[in-house]
Amino acid sequence: MNFEKYPFEKLSLLLADIMPNDKYEPSVLTIGEPKFETPQFIQDELKNSTALLQKYPASAGLSELRKAMISFVAKRFNVNLNLNQIIPTFGTREVLFNFPQFALFDKENPVMAYTNPFYQIYEGAAKASRAEVIYINLNEENNFKAHLSDKELKKCDLVILNFPNNPTSSTMNKEELVWWVKKALEFDFILLNDECYSEIFFDEKNKPICLLEASIEAGNKDFKNILVLNSISKRSSAPGLRSGFIAGDEKILKDYMKYRTYVGCASPVPLQKAAALAWEEQSHVEEFRKIYKKNFELAKEILGIEIPEATFYIWLKVNDELEFTRNLYKEKNIKVLPGSFLGRAGLGKNYVRIALVENEEKTKKVLLRLKEFIDEQK
Numbered sequence: 351m352n353f354e355k356y357p358f359e360k361l362s363l364l365l366a367d368i369m370p371n372d373k374y375e376p377s378v379l380t381i382g383e384p385k386f387e388t389p390q391f392i393q394d395e396l397k398n399s400t401a402l403l404q405k406y407p408a409s410a411g412l413s414e415l416r417k418a419m420i421s422f423v424a425k426r427f428n429v430n431l432n433l434n435q436i437i438p439t440f441g442t443r444e445v446l447f448n449f450p451q452f453a454l455f456d457k458e459n460p461v462m463a464y465t466n467p468f469y470q471i472y473e474g475a476a477k478a479s480r481a482e483v484i485y486i487n488l489n490e491e492n493n494f495k496a497h498l499s500d501k502e503l504k505k506c507d508l509v510i511l512n513f514p515n516n517p518t519s520s521t522m523n524k525e526e527l528v529w530w531v532k533k534a535l536e537f538d539f540i541l542l543n544d545e546c547y548s549e550i551f552f553d554e555k556n557k558p559i560c561l562l563e564a565s566i567e568a569g570n571k572d573f574k575n576i577l578v579l580n581s582i583s584k585r586s587s588a589p590g591l592r593s594g595f596i597a598g599d600e601k602i603l604k605d606y607m608k609y610r611t612y613v614g615c616a617s618p619v620p621l622q623k624a625a626a627l628a629w630e631e632q633s634h635v636e637e638f639r640k641i642y643k644k645n646f647e648l649a650k651e652i653l654g655i656e657i658p659e660a661t662f663y664i665w666l667k668v669n670d671e672l673e674f675t676r677n678l679y680k681e682k683n684i685k686v687l688p689g690s691f692l693g694r695a696g697l698g699k700n701y702v703r704i705a706l707v708e709n710e711e712k713t714k715k716v717l718l719r720l721k722e723f724i725d726e727q728k
């Protein structure tokens with residue numbers, strides 16, 4: 351299968367012949383992996399549950415895990431789900447790869463649309479599904495908001511949105527998502543929003559909304575054609591716990607559940623026990639948010655950027671993203687990700703993605719060095 355090289359592999363090749371300036375400590379701002387310790391209570395639950403390794407995990411997940419996830423959705427988004435409207439998953443990456451294959455399997459000429467630039471698994475899933483792809487381009491002209499024409503929407507079988515967005519940090523408000531829900535009903539396609547970054551926000555009065563809220567607002571209370579994904583990886587600084595969920599249209603999820611029993615990606619029971627606690631608990635998430643907020647305040651002060659509503663990425667406009675990335679590594683020993691590695695058809699060109707996933711002290715140091723580099727280029 352003709353999968354693209356992963357962005358990090360492309361980056362290694364881009365930087366392979368460069369000797370970085372060893373006057374500075376290496377700084378890696380490329381990967382969206384929080385660098386904070388997973389909270390102790392989550393680790394303790396995992397350790398205390400190891401006896402349960404004796405059991406095969408059920409694909410449907412422990413009911414306590416489903417309940418914890420349902421409670422998270424209710425508290426955070428004011429959306430009440432029943433037990434058939436949610437499936438615990440092994441992180442969200444596996445879902446993003448296998449759900450399109452499930453959803454498009456019966457289509458003769460499957461068509462899938464997704465935001466561009468994007469998390470590369472969407473593209474792998476489209477290839478594995480032999481789907482024609484329609485890019486939903488996010489650029490400065492459209493303020494990084496998703497839009498397609500009716501002519502394009504009519505062709506779609508599956509649309510993946512990703513708001514809050516990786517890598518552009520843009521968000522869509524309720525009204526804008528209601529528009530998408532209505533289109534999913536009008537043209538009868540599945541609409542899925544990848545909401546992995548919904549909990550990394552900075553203003554309590556302006557939190558990212560969930561596509562399920564928009565569905566209710568649109569009068570689609572049983573979530574026909576509508577699904578969301580969320581994950582504990584960024585929210586709880588626990589990407590190794592592999593806990594996510596897919597929620598929404600009960601009819602689609604019933605068939606998808608059957609499919610998943612064959613995929614065999616059920617999460618080990620001790621991981622599920624720890625994840626259940628993490629989904630229920632909110633205060634640790636608030637603490638992480640404070641760190642990300644502080645990091646962005648520093649970025650605003652030092653680089654003069656606007657603080658986005660959500661995510662931990664800076665989508666920084668530069669002249670030539672490849673040259674910028676190479677020179678920054680050479681002169682300041684800082685690695686960032688060229689935007690063009692994350693987009694297709696020219697999207698992401700002239701941008702780099704910078705992940706602010708370190709503590710305040712490290713972030714301040716590296717941002718000052720980055721600013722020095724930018725000033726030296728002028």
Ligand SMILES: Cc1ncc(COP(=O)(O)O)c(C=O)c1O
Pocket residue numbers: 382440441442443444446469512516544546580581582583589593594
């Ligand atoms: C947009 C987006 N979706 C999904 C994922 C996958 O996260 P996980 O499988 O850890 O839930 C990531 C991880 O970086 C991501 O950036």
